[in-house]
Amino acid sequence: xxxxxxxxxxxxxxxxxxxxxxxxxxxxxxxxxxxxxxxxxxxxxxxxxxxxxxxxxxxxxxxxxxxxxxxxxxxxxxxxxxxxxxxxxxxxxxxxxxxxxxxxxxxxxxxxxxxxxxxxxxxxxxxxxxxxxxxxxxxxxxxxxxxxxxxxxxxxxxxxxxxxxxxxxxxxxxxxxxxxxxxxxxxxxxxxxxxxxxxxxxxxxxxxxxxxxxxxxxxxxxxxxxxxxxxxxxxxxxxxxxxxxx
Amino acid sequence: xxxxxxxxxxxxxxxxxxxxxxxxxxxxxxxxxxxxxxxxxxxxxxxxxxxxxxxxxxxxxxxxxxxxxxxxxxxxxxxxxxxxxxxxxxxxxxxxxxxxxxxxxxxxxxxxxxxxxxxxxxxxxxxxxxxxxxxxxxxxxxxxxxxxxxxxxxxxxxxxxxxxxxxxxxxxxxxxxxxxxxxxxxxxxxxxxxxxxxxxxxxxxxxxxxxxxxxxxxxxxxxxxxxxxxxxxxxxxxxxxxxxxxxxxxxxxxxxxxxxxxxxxxxxxxxxxxxxxxxxxxxxxxxxxxxxxxxxxxxxxxxxxxxxxxxxxxxxxxxxxxxxxxxxxxxxxxxxxxxx
Numbered sequence: 001x002x003x004x005x006x007x008x009x010x011x012x013x014x015x016x017x018x019x020x021x022x023x024x025x026x027x028x029x030x031x032x033x034x035x036x037x038x039x040x041x042x043x044x045x046x047x048x049x050x051x052x053x054x055x056x057x058x059x060x061x062x063x064x065x066x067x068x069x070x071x072x073x074x075x076x077x078x079x080x081x082x083x084x085x086x087x088x089x090x091x092x093x094x095x096x097x098x099x100x101x102x103x104x105x106x107x108x109x110x111x112x113x114x115x116x117x118x119x120x121x122x123x124x125x126x127x128x129x130x131x132x133x134x135x136x137x138x139x140x141x142x143x144x145x146x147x148x149x150x151x152x153x154x155x156x157x158x159x160x161x162x163x164x165x166x167x168x169x170x171x172x173x174x175x176x177x178x179x180x181x182x183x184x185x186x187x188x189x190x191x192x193x194x195x196x197x198x199x200x201x202x203x204x205x206x207x208x209x210x211x212x213x214x215x216x217x218x219x220x221x222x223x224x225x226x227x228x229x230x231x232x233x234x235x236x237x238x239x240x241x242x243x244x245x246x
Numbered sequence: 247x248x249x250x251x252x253x254x255x256x257x258x259x260x261x262x263x264x265x266x267x268x269x270x271x272x273x274x275x276x277x278x279x280x281x282x283x284x285x286x287x288x289x290x291x292x293x294x295x296x297x298x299x300x301x302x303x304x305x306x307x308x309x310x311x312x313x314x315x316x317x318x319x320x321x322x323x324x325x326x327x328x329x330x331x332x333x334x335x336x337x338x339x340x341x342x343x344x345x346x347x348x349x350x351x352x353x354x355x356x357x358x359x360x361x362x363x364x365x366x367x368x369x370x371x372x373x374x375x376x377x378x379x380x381x382x383x384x385x386x387x388x389x390x391x392x393x394x395x396x397x398x399x400x401x402x403x404x405x406x407x408x409x410x411x412x413x414x415x416x417x418x419x420x421x422x423x424x425x426x427x428x429x430x431x432x433x434x435x436x437x438x439x440x441x442x443x444x445x446x447x448x449x450x451x452x453x454x455x456x457x458x459x460x461x462x463x464x465x466x467x468x469x470x471x472x473x474x475x476x477x478x479x480x481x482x483x484x485x486x487x488x489x490x491x492x493x494x495x496x497x498x499x500x501x502x503x504x505x506x507x508x509x510x511x512x513x514x515x516x517x518x519x520x521x522x523x524x525x526x527x528x529x530x531x532x533x534x535x536x537x538x539x540x541x542x543x544x545x546x547x548x549x550x551x552x553x554x555x556x557x558x559x560x561x562x563x564x565x566x567x568x569x570x571x572x573x574x575x576x577x578x579x580x581x582x583x584x585x586x
Contacts, residue, residue: 077468091459102456106468
């Protein structure tokens with residue numbers, strides 16, 4: 001299994017604030033990995049940098065051996081890196097089927113959709129995220145849990161190799177979280193490399209075998225959830241300095 | 247997606263999609279479809295009622311501006327790019343069409359095609375810098391570009407090349423026969439509307455609408471925003487160009503006035519009157535506008551005042567245009583007549 005994503009010395013500054021500071025890590029093909037850190041640690045910025053929505057001040061990002069640093073977002077998507085957003089985004093006035101069709105019409109999605117027809121391919125994805133019954137309705141009337149599923153469906157339409165999920169559980173009830181969890185596990189079993197963030201440790205710890213921890217834009221450690229949970233700096237980052245009673 | 251999960255969903259999907267083939271047939275049975283067909287038949291029969299050149303001229307003007315308003319509606323309603331410089335494409339095509347007819351003696355249809363294609367070139371030219379701008383900034387930039395065109399064509403120094411304030415005049419009309427001219431315009435309007443509506447319903451239309459709803463989301467879905475926005479600009483410019491060329495021929499001449507922001511506003515007012523993102527609403531808006539203009543033609547100063555009031559009322563009470571409420575009222579009456 002080769003390295004699918006290689007991030008080296010990534011730095012992003014907003015004026016005087018360094019949101020991501022000399023951040024480096026590697027992800028292997030087929031891995032299932034989490035990125036944790038308290039609110040404001042820079043997780044979303046890391047995702048924005050990888051997916052091209054922001055340019056780093058320095059550092060390089062390589063996907064599948066290819067340098068994608070500062071590339072246009074749609075080009076990165078068409079190489080096989082899809083992402084979801086922390087705040088759900090949808091095409092409000094299009095039906096769910098059309099919401100997914102848009103990704104299937106990207107140059108990468110088209111290649112897979114060709115054999116099936118875009119509508120049919122999009123319906124298949126809708127079925128796989130459990131929304132096929134709602135194919136003809138617009139997303140404005142969907143509950144939040146369905147919107148999270150739609151997000152993942154939209155990312156799947158581009159046929160990703162690497163899927164970046166930004167806080168896929170935020171705002172969900174426990175039942176809804178379980179549904180999304182099953183969905184993500186299924187995707188990983190299908191061969192997609194999954195990289196996800198979360199600020200609540202409990203959700204992620206049961207799910208992923210490997211975790212990267214960050215705090216204030218800096219890399220803290222990389223290891224199994226158990227190792228990370230015992231790490232003093234991680235605990236301090238979450239709970240503050242001083243005695244740890246946990 | 248693995249092949250396994252693909253085959254799983256197939257059975258469920260086919261049922262949902264089988265209805266699309268008989269789409270046209272179903273459409274013609276709906277209230278909206280029937281109403282459209284009745285309106286089209288009505289428009290075809292108008293020349294039986296009057297062959298008066300003046301009265302048919304009102305209809306022709308309304309049809310030309312239907313196309314123009316629809317071209318703006320396509321760009322703004324489907325792609326979300328609000329242009330205040332639609333008159334640029336309208337005007338440039340008017341000039342080019344007139345030039346080819348008057349000085350190179352080309353047939354009107356060839357000149358019109360060339361004019362519209364030059365409009366497309368301008369769409370590309372303006373589209374490229376304008377694409378980096380969003381919302382009100384795009385509106386401002388396109389409006390200023392329109393003004394630049396207006397003052398360039400008006401400028402005395404350019405008069406030997408661009409015709410100055412006189413523009414190009416004495417162009418022959420499409421046909422000496424008013425009825426024939428009427429039908430040619432009707433065909434242009436129907437064809438333009440069919441193409442625009444068809445694009446809106448096509449896969450490309452879906453991509454356009456996704457850019458309108460959420461451009462960042464569209465980019466995250468792997469859509470090349472620049473490419474699709476440019477295509478939308480070019481399609482819109484083509485139809486604005488068709489309208490501009492027809493307008494020049496209908497008025498037997500063209501002058502720098504066509505580049506005025508006023509003409510861009512005409513398109514916006516008509517499309518908004520009818521209802522944005524409906525295309526067919528533009529026709530309703532345009533007919534409404536020109537019939538009202540005819541009613542108040544005795545008092546030209548008052549008409550602007552009354553239009554402003556109507557527009558304010560429409561924005562206040564029917565912000566999505568008058569097409570939908572009108573359709574609903576008509577449907578109630580229709581049901582009443584049929585005794586449902």
